Amino acid sequence: MPGGPSLGRPGAKNSLAGRISDDIVASVKRAADIVEIISRYVTLKKAGKTFKALCPFHAEKTPSFIVNPERQMFKCFGCGKGGDVFSFVAEHERVDFLEAVRIVGSAVGVAVPDGFERRGGVASHQLKGRLYELHAWAARHYARLFAEAPEAARARDYMAARHFDKETLEAWGIGYAADSWEALGRAAKAAKFTDAELVASGLVIEREGKAGYYDRFRGRVMFPIRDVQGRVIGFGGRTLTDSEVKYLNSPETPLFSKSRCLYGLDRAREAVVEGRRILITEGYTDALMCHQKGIKWAVATLGTALTRDHVALVRRYADRVVLLFDADAAGEAAVDRSLEVFADADLDVRVPALTPGMDPCDFLVAEGAEPFLARLDAARDLFEVKLDLACRRHDMTTSNGRARALDEFLGILAQIGNVARADLLSWPVAERVGVEREVVRARLAALRRPKRRAGDGPAAQPKAPPLDPVEHRILRCVLASGELVPCVLARVGLEDFQDGRIRRILEGCVSLYDQESAIDPALLSAMLREPELSAIVADIVLETGAGNWERELQECLDRLEARKRRDEYRRLREQAAGADPQALAAIQELHRRRAGRPPREPARELVPQEGEQGADAYDAG
Ligand SMILES: [Zn+2]
Known part of the structure; x- marks a missing residue:
């Protein structure tokens, strides 16, 4: 970066700027285009000035994940994840910040030397x-x-x-x-x-x-x-x-990790995304032969049952899943296992019937692609297949057997979070076992778990406490304007910010501004190296339009100063509790002077008055 600003100049006061590796982070960040990098992982569609996609971090059917090329940041309005190119790669690859810098660096051809960061x-x-x-x-x-x-x-x-x-x-x-x-x-x-x-x-x-x-x-x-x-x-x-x-x-x-990996997904991904469907086989050679025969949306599990991790992976790319099991007893067990992970996945899951004893690879070789695809098209819904299995397992000529078949099937439906969907799926069983729908509905309600499994879906994640509203607005003014750092420092100190997250981000702003006389939010986010802080920055930057930032900043600083005075006053009053009246009067006078009001006769009460309106309003806000 010849002639460029040095973020790692020796002797920089702030620890953020003092790290030797910030130079490398900055050059990788400048060389990388977030749209190009994220496209390697998810399929982005242009939407005006930004790009949209189905969020790779939570399951969704309509895109709420946006990438802003101008700001070089991303944000999901569904699950709240957001940040810069490094936060994305770190989250997606399940690696930490340093490894993410390495990955992006190698993608854009910026050398990241070994041992560039000596911490743990x-x-x-x-x-x-x-x-x-x-x-x-x-x-x-x-x-x-x-x-x-x-x-x-x-x-x-x-x-x-x-x-x-x-x-x-x-x-x-x-x-x-x-x-x-x-x-x-x-x-x-x-x-x-x-x-x-x-x-x-x-x-x-x-x-x-x-x-x-x-x-x-x-x-x-x-x-x-x-x-x-x-x-x-x-x-x-x-x-x-x-x-x-x-x-x-x-x-x-x-x-x-075999429970998180699908064989051939790298080669199948494009066709899978295009058709929003994926064919999951049980063998390397099955997937291989599918591709050789032009069925490019096929993958294979790696000698393991499907897991919830697999389902999460699949949901990023497809709405329909076709499960191709070997047609034997192991196939029946596979149906049960698949239901355990797919029941609540809100995916259209199909199971085609193949000739018993013939594996998919042999079938393709013997019959060709057309009959094979016809079988896939005729594939039945996973729940329908399960109902057949349940009825075959029990003696349907006795009421006991029918009740057991009913419970076996409803036990699966009881795991489905969407009550309406579970109810719809329960109708066929009512006909099969010969009971009223109302009876089935009541039985289903009885079997239903009291609560959905913890840890499913983004809603189960613990929510961070809300940000201090006035401090948040100040940060927004600084980030949106990119240049108001001196205005803030002229009136308050960073220690006056009580929300640690805002304070740490502002420290980063001060440090960046000190180096570059401007704030690039994506670079700031990269320097912060904390996903939570990156998400806050992305949130502000991607949701903020035009505004009179200087005026808003002064308003907010008024309120912050008022809060500061009020806190100081309360502290002094607490310290002085029990002291003599003269000392109290002196303290009150000090407070009035700091608030910029003229001295007056010693007061009888110590409650903040007219000038403290801002502080009260602040409490309410
Ligand atoms: Zn999301």
Whole structure:
């Protein structure tokens, strides 16, 4: 930043400006366009001067998430999240501020040197960065083996026998892990990765009871697992013999959690968003074959049941979910498990019927895409499928059996927060078991949980206490004008602000103004490094139009000063309680002088009078 203002000049009084890394934060922030960065995570639509999207931080059907390119800030009017480009990335990636700076820096090509910030937690950020590099390297290593190694012929044969073509295998980076205990570990060491990094990645395992490590994946077809941004974060490996576990996944690592990840979502995302629908299969090869056959909205779970995290992930991109289970007993159990997480998700969930014993990949190969898509179109509602299952499980010829089937089904509906939706869904069961709708309704009410599960949805989050209204207005004047810092400091001190959040933001304003003679709210937000403060700044900046800020500021400062006088007066009066009348009179006189009024004869009472109107009004406000 040659010639630019230095935010980290040596000897700066304020700690905010004194941090060496603020220079880097500022240059990354200036190089990054918030619209471009956020577009990597969510689909933005232009709406006048701003961009709109479905909020990635809470579930919603109409967009209340806006990005303002002029201000370089974002704000969700649904859940209240807001801030600058770094707060967005930190929140979305579940990383802290420093890692967010790193991510944005690498996206815009501004180098963020290692150890640029020496405070706690650096090691783990560096480790994460190294793990991304290690996984990318390993994916290339496995893919090269798959394509070239003579030993990998059986892997190539296996995939060819399953009718995968070369383009698909290359596009998905399908690889091969050598049938050896140390091949990967040795190659990684030669590529300058450390034992600690290899163990943390889960690619090698420490030997028990003796020194050394061995490769986790041996003699397997390797499926790289990527995050939504396309970075490799783990692997799934399929055996080529019958003697071991069929599929082996990476363990939970700092990068990878199988309960939060959907295989292929990086490649499927565009098609999913376009059609607002997602096809969730249970196997790597199912997702792969769907894409090969042009069904680009398919993903796969990673050998785990669907979780609430999966549902939250899916809701960002789709309104309809098609669940493709293997058509066997495990499929029935899967319906029950899916209902547990989807019942209250307000998503249209469908379950298609496939020929028993035939997996989706084989079906696609045998029948082609058209019959497959026809099955998907004919898919039945998840609740309907559940009702069938409940009726099949119980003896519907007896009243006991019918009552049990009723309770099994209503037990699911009782989890739905939307009473009307639960009621509508209960109608078919009334017909199936042969009871009146009113009876079903009463039974449903009895089974309904007294309260919705805590922690669901944004409303369950604890609310921060409201901001002091006058102090908030002062901050708004400063941010909206970008230049009124000296006016504030001319009349009050920062210590006169009682709301700690406002005070910390104003400290940042003073520091920035000191450096640049202006306040860029997005830069301020980045410097503050606290999500709560960033959200307050975004709130003010994105909701404020034009105004006479100087006049409003003077009004607010009048009220702040009045409050200050009143507080001082009360304090003195409390201290003087019990003192002699002469001392009280002296204190009162002092107070009157400070308030700028002429002296008068010693008073009999000590209640603030006409001049304190502002203070009273302040209390009411
Ligand atoms: Zn939101």
